[in-house]
Amino acid sequence: MSFLARERTIAAPGYSRWLIPPAALCIHLCIGQAYAFSVFNLPLTKLIGIGQSAPNDWKLTDLGWIFSIAIVFLGLSAAVFGRWVEEGGPRRAMFTAALCWAGGFLISAVGVYVHVLWIIYLAYGVLGGIGLGLGYISPVSTLIKWFPDRPGMATGMAIMGFGGGAFIASPLSVWLMGKFTTATHIGVAETWICMGLIYFVFMMVGAAIVRVPADGWVPEGYVAPSQSSRLITTNNVYVYDALKTPQFWLIWWVLCLNVTAGIGVLGQASAMSQEMFKGQVTAVAASGFVGLFSLFNMMGRFLWSTTSDFIGRKNTYFCFFALGTVLYALVPYSGSIHSVALFVFCYAVIFSMYGGGFATVPAYLRDMFGTRYVGAIHGLLLTAWSAAGIFGPVLVNYIRQYNVDHGVPAAQAYNVTMYLMAGLLVIGFICNACIRAVNERHHMKDEPAVQTAAAVGGN
Amino acid sequence: MTGTNNGLKLFLAWTFVGIPLTWGVVQTLLNAIKAFQ
Numbered sequence: 001m002s003f004l005a006r007e008r009t010i011a012a013p014g015y016s017r018w019l020i021p022p023a024a025l026c027i028h029l030c031i032g033q034a035y036a037f038s039v040f041n042l043p044l045t046k047l048i049g050i051g052q053s054a055p056n057d058w059k060l061t062d063l064g065w066i067f068s069i070a071i072v073f074l075g076l077s078a079a080v081f082g083r084w085v086e087e088g089g090p091r092r093a094m095f096t097a098a099l100c101w102a103g104g105f106l107i108s109a110v111g112v113y114v115h116v117l118w119i120i121y122l123a124y125g126v127l128g129g130i131g132l133g134l135g136y137i138s139p140v141s142t143l144i145k146w147f148p149d150r151p152g153m154a155t156g157m158a159i160m161g162f163g164g165g166a167f168i169a170s171p172l173s174v175w176l177m178g179k180f181t182t183a184t185h186i187g188v189a190e191t192w193i194c195m196g197l198i199y200f201v202f203m204m205v206g207a208a209i210v211r212v213p214a215d216g217w218v219p220e221g222y223v224a225p226s227q228s229s230r231l232i233t234t235n236n237v238y239v240y241d242a243l244k245t246p247q248f249w250l251i252w253w254v255l256c257l258n259v260t261a262g263i264g265v266l267g268q269a270s271a272m273s274q275e276m277f278k279g280q281v282t283a284v285a286a287s288g289f290v291g292l293f294s295l296f297n298m299m300g301r302f303l304w305s306t307t308s309d310f311i312g313r314k315n316t317y318f319c320f321f322a323l324g325t326v327l328y329a330l331v332p333y334s335g336s337i338h339s340v341a342l343f344v345f346c347y348a349v350i351f352s353m354y355g356g357g358f359a360t361v362p363a364y365l366r367d368m369f370g371t372r373y374v375g376a377i378h379g380l381l382l383t384a385w386s387a388a389g390i391f392g393p394v395l396v397n398y399i400r401q402y403n404v405d406h407g408v409p410a411a412q413a414y415n416v417t418m419y420l421m422a423g424l425l426v427i428g429f430i431c432n433a434c435i436r437a438v439n440e441r442h443h444m445k446d447e448p449a450v451q452t453a454a455a456v457g458g459n
Numbered sequence: 460m461t462g463t464n465n466g467l468k469l470f471l472a473w474t475f476v477g478i479p480l481t482w483g484v485v486q487t488l489l490n491a492i493k494a495f496q
Binding site: 014015016018019022023029161166167168172205209284292 | 465468469472473475476480482483484486491493
């Protein structure tokens with residue numbers, strides 16, 4: 001379909017680059033629903049029993065796999081299809097992501113209707129997971145190309161949408177299920193049909209708006225540097241050559257360790273606050289904290305990545321690791337002095353840096369490997385997220401259980417975990433410190449990155 | 460003419476994504492406030 005071809009998406013003169021962030025948000029606000037999938041867990045365990053789970057109803061442990069499969073396929077599809085996304089253009093990728101994501105919901109609704117769980121594993125987990133991966137990386141390189149002067153801010157806006165998507169999906173899901181649920185029926189299937197259709201339309205608006213800049217386009221008043229600075233290259237590295245550089249793997253570990261530490265405590269924030277402050281924090285207050293932390297997670301994506309445009313990517317990650325180490329180590333102290341305020345403060349900043357780590361990394365890759373294949377390289381890097389998704393929760397859960405089994409009081413069961421997370425961040429700090437400019441033997445020879453033709457662009 | 464056209468497109472595009480995002484953030488904040496009360 002020519003409508004999807006990269007050539008059809010080249011912006012006409014005068015096109016405003018500020019239309020690209022909303023196009024990217026159309027995608028990320030939809031796929032960010034993944035973070036809110038847990039709102040369906042309980043209703044899915046009562047599809048037959050309605051009021052309470054019947055013997056034939058699905059178990060919570062089986063349902064947990066849906067999200068896990070989706071996150072694994074996010075990483076895999078981003079890694080496998082990154083080059084296709086980069087070379088086929090953002091509209092084709094966004095359209096495919098919309099088909100996979102919406103298709104995942106619609107087929108999952110069939111799975112609910114016939115009550116066959118593996119259909120949901122395949123539909124939401126595999127197909128939807130591929131939609132997640134394609135959608136996540138599809139606007140990244142386009143944003144970087146439109147905003148060479150502020151790449152951190154631009155990608156931060158999109159990736160903030162991924163955090164914000166859960167804020168929309170959670171109340172929307174609850175509201176839709178309320179509309180479709182009766183005394184004899186739980187309306188999950190109908191809700192998923194509605195959400196699939198809404199997300200498809202929303203994502204297609206993004207695909208229709210998105211444009212790539214014409215060759216040689218630069219923002220008005222922007223002068224592209226003619227020479228690489230110490231940590232910002234003007235050259236490009238081919239996607240698979242990036243894998244041969246130590247820089248790629250150092251950034252892989254930087255992301256993996258930052259996410260491992262964050263994701264490990266993300267799922268435990270509610271339980272942790274209640275166990276550390278027994279009698280002070282109720283379950284309702286804990287859910288309020290989690291909502292607040294999610295807001296910091298979302299805002300951190302924009303604020304930290306924007307800050308990175310001014311202080312540099314390496315320094316931003318130094319902040320994450322240095323500040324994070326102190327804050328993780330302070331969490332047990334907050335429990336020992338019974339200071340809920342200190343606990344909330346530490347967690348709020350930790351979550352802002354967790355989100356900030358995701359949002360700043362595309363610009364870090366741009367600085368190291370150039371703009372040409374940054375989307376595809378970012379896709380490969382997202383395997384670090386998949387790995388962290390396994391490391392983090394496993395570390396937190398197993399260490400806590402080990403402590404509880406060995407007689408450590410529940411209020412102190414997380415202390416070792418938090419010190420361990422602080423230790424991981426120290427390793428991340430060292431990895432970040434080791435990052436230097438990519439050796440020029442890895443640079444693409446036939447395609448200079450600097451676009452010197454000063455085509456007049458919009459703003 | 461292009462400037463006006465661009466301005467309208469920008470307004471529509473940002474409103475299209477801004478309204479649901481703001482709605483979601485407000486809902487989350489309201490829930491958080493309720494929890495703290």
